[in-house]
Amino acid sequence: MTFISLEHVRGLLHQASALYHDDAEASARIDALRRRADEPLRVALVGTVKAGKSTLVNALLGEQLAPTDARECTRIVTWYRHGNAPSVRARHSTHGEIQIRTRRQDGRLELDLGDLDAHEIQWLDVTWPAAPLEEFTLIDTPGMASVSAEVGERTIEFVAPEGGVTVADAFVYLLRSLHTHDVEFLRTLGDRSGGETSLGSIAVLSRADELGAGRLNAMAVANKAVDRLRDDPTLKAACETVVPVAGLLALAGQSLRQSEFAQLQKLAALPADRLSALMVSTDRFMSADADDLPSARDRTNLVHRLGPFGIRLALAVIQMGVSDATTLADELVRHSGLDDLKRVIDVHCRRRHPQLKAHSALIGLQQVLIDHPAPPAEHLAATVDELLADPHPFREMKLLGRVNSSNITVNSQDRAEMERLLGGSGTHASDRLGVADDLRQHALAAWWKWRTYAANPLLNPDTADACRVTARTCEWIVAELSASALVE
Structure with a gap:
């Protein structure tokens, strides 16, 4: 078994650069891969129209930077990168790279395209001093399955070009329910990213509060729906895990105003029968006329900001x-599911940053070697193919997404150890083992323990498979530590 190391992959890219120094096109592609390997992790948000991608971008950043209505900017691929000075640039098909005017309105970032035709803008690049962007570059993509087939096709080709390299190292796929086009896209993404599924592919049941029709038990309803989705064989084969998130609520919680709190206090003080009658429908809530209520404008704003469930x-x-x-505000964020999503992104993406980056670079290098075959590069091509052939990294990542599933029947201590060994706290041997010294002894003990667990005939199939995957990870750690000791 061979694990993908970012340092090893950087060495392979250096070899490729030397082999192809006389091939301008191949050299340019290899140089781009080397630069990308040193960038922050690229995370793309993908999904159908009205899935809530831009709202979730804003919630993850804690600021309203992404436009969330149906204006032209939502049809353009938008990159969000970290920078000390805010700026927005556009790549125009005719005028090249140009600066875009911006302004703040009601706490939102407004982009002024002026006379520019949105169809001629290839992408927008937003640089912003938001802390999360120091570790992630977020890519907000136009909705698929839209009224405009061209927009949807452009998104698919941008995210996962046929015969090319996926634009991101990890993907957050937003769905409101499981449709055929959702599964087809995730499979396409997996096929074009070199594996049975894409590394770092997370599904989000977005606008989760709407499943319960805005009632107080809406997120409980959403959690039951997520349990069904996690067990769906088509989705299990296409992504690592599923998380429910009420993006609108998460964003409102992070930007709740004192005036909005005062309005909610005023409503909460109403007699129970009056408040119940007021909350019968959104229309009644916004249109009711009484002196002791917040103004109709304020109530409409509350609906737009929090939604019925949030109110x-x-x-x-x-x-x-x-x-x-x-x-x-803290309670709203806690109930939104945003913290759970951040934890999943942390475990599946941030802590596995080197592995995800290495995988993306290897896929890109493999494509260069296919497009530019050369006898001196045959050994390099064989090495790349060997690294990508091992399915264990995929199994490891998928198991990370279901470690906490009720189908895996281990105690809480073993569950935490399993998650750590699989790379949930980092991919170095010390991170996986949770110790700094005597790594090989601890790795051997863990290997024996999980092999013994996996051989227990009384385990259910899911638990036995999880133990086997964990044991194989331990086997790799032992082999790597033994090889390092021989070199020393």
Whole structure:
């Protein structure tokens, strides 16, 4: 078994650069791969129209940078990168790279395209001093399965070009329910990224609060739906895990205003029968006329900002005794599922940054070697093919997504150890083993333990498979440590 090391891959790219120094096109592609290997991790958000991609981008960044309505900018691929000075640039098909004017309005970033035709803009590049962008470059893509077939096809070709290299190192795929086009896209992504599934491919059941029709139990309903999706064989084969998120609620919680809190307090103080009648429907909530209510404009704003579920949740939290905007905001974010998504992204992406980067670079290098075959590069091509042939990294990543599943029947201590060994705390041997000294002894003990677990005939199939994958990871750690000791 061979694991992908970013340092090893950098060495292979250096070899390729030397082999192809006389081939201008191949050299340019290899240089681009070398630069990409040193960049922050690229995470693309993909999904159908109205899946909530831009809202989730804003929630992850904690700022309203991405336009969320149906304007022209939502049809353009937009990169969000870290930078000390805010700026927005566009790549225009005729005028090349140009600066875009921006302004802040109601807390949102507004882009002014002027006379530019959105169809002629290839991408937008937003540089912003947001802390999350120091580790991730987020890519917001136009919705697929849209009214405009051209927009959807452009997204697929941009994200996963046929015969090319996927634009991102990890993917967050937003779906509102499991449709055929969702599964088809995830399979296409896996096929074009060199494996049975894409490394770092996470599915998000977006706008999850809408599944429960905005009632207080909406997220409980969403969690049951996610349990079914995690067990769906087509989705299990296409991504690593599924997470429910109410993006609108997450964003509102991070940007809740004191004036909005005061309006919610006023509503929460109404008699129970009046409040119940007011919350019968969104139309009644916005149009009701009474002097002791917030203005119709303010109530409409609350609907747009929190949604029906968010309003009901906020009122319930206030009635339980919360008396300040900060505590309410924290509760809204906690119930939105955003923290769970961040944890999943942390485990599957941030802590596996080197492996994901190495995998992307190898796929790109493999394509260069296919497009530019040369006898001196045959040994290099064989090495790349060997590294990509091992399915264990895929199995490891997919198991990470279901370690906490009720189908895996191990105790909490073993569950935490399994997650750590699989790379949930980092991919170095010390990170996986959770110790700094006597690594080989600890690795051998872990190998024996998980091999013994896997051989237990009383385990259910899911638990036995999880133990086998974990044991194989331990086997690799032992082999790597033994090889390092021989070199020394």
